[in-house]
Amino acid sequence: MAAVDLTTHPGHLARRLQQAHHLLWNTMVSEEITSPQFAVLNTLVAEPGLDQRTVGERVGLDRSTIAEVISRLGRRGLLDKVRDPQDGRRSLLRLTDDGLRTHRRLAVRTARMNQVFLAPLSAAEQTQFFELIRRVSDAAEGLRNPAEPLAGQT
């Protein structure tokens, strides 16, 4: 009987939080476009013409995953992908009119959903919520490259 209490395990809580979010997203935002897909659209609204890798960096997806997400968005005609004439390795991405319209429509619903999702918390608690999660995520992300200790050049 050495079982552990999972409700104090951040990983378990993070997974449950995502599931809860997924549930609400499906009912209140879209069953077609997923949350990561919306994040990609959103990035390309802000910075049209980005290459695939950079979009992945912005939304926090690795090269393989971002490739799949973009391929799906392309199949749906929400974005165009063209080879960079300056650098044949890159694919430059740009939303279509349909992609722009979709983003606008979903942005409204997303805002509504976030309100419902965060309704159990007071305004102050919501701020705390964001800050605590961000601090933990950023710190863990920082452990990824333990090198690069000082600013001493190289």
Place this chain on the structure above:
Amino acid sequence: MAAVDLTTHPGHLARRLQQAHHLLWNTMVSEEITSPQFAVLNTLVAEPGLDQRTVGERVGLDRSTIAEVISRLGRRGLLDKVRDPQDGRRSLLRLTDDGLRTHRRLAVRTARMNQVFLAPLSAAEQTQFFELIRRVSDAAEGLRNPAEPLAGQT
């Protein structure tokens, strides 16, 4: 230029939090056993002989996903799965000795990882962190079955 700030979107933050956790888990706990798999082991340590559906309920996985996770654990010889003689629909689950040993080993490492993961927060903040995430998750989970309004029997 109607782009949105994703850092105030709980869904986005939840995803990033899980990625950060996954990263730490892989380096500090195990590359073989995943966090959901550990959750299943942990549940069966506390309640041996549970059926598949109930285990899924305990750890928060749907019938399909829990089936796959259990199948993987079974292939690795960490648990046994036998048909319930009382009810032929059910599969009863029980850890093997190897499963028990694995759980014990990982439980220690998991505790260490949680400390590192939560190190950026003070003790009070950690409590807040758990509570806020739990409240949001529970509330969203509650929206799943909007029925069952009163305690009036049936």
Place this chain on the structure above:
DNA sequence: CCGAAATACTCAGTGCGCTGACTATCTAGG
């Protein structure tokens, strides 16, 4: 100019997570 390193992307493989359709089994009503 030419070969090596870096970079962007693709592909194969594994695993989590969900829905909807299906099968097997059990339970309850007539």
Place this chain on the structure above:
DNA sequence: CCTAGATAGTCAGCGCACTGAGTATTTCGG
């Protein structure tokens, strides 16, 4: 007993997410 409904599990299909290997292109050193 026998059928209708509920319940446990399987299966197919989609999508996110990661790693490691491989390809194409660019860049940099000699």
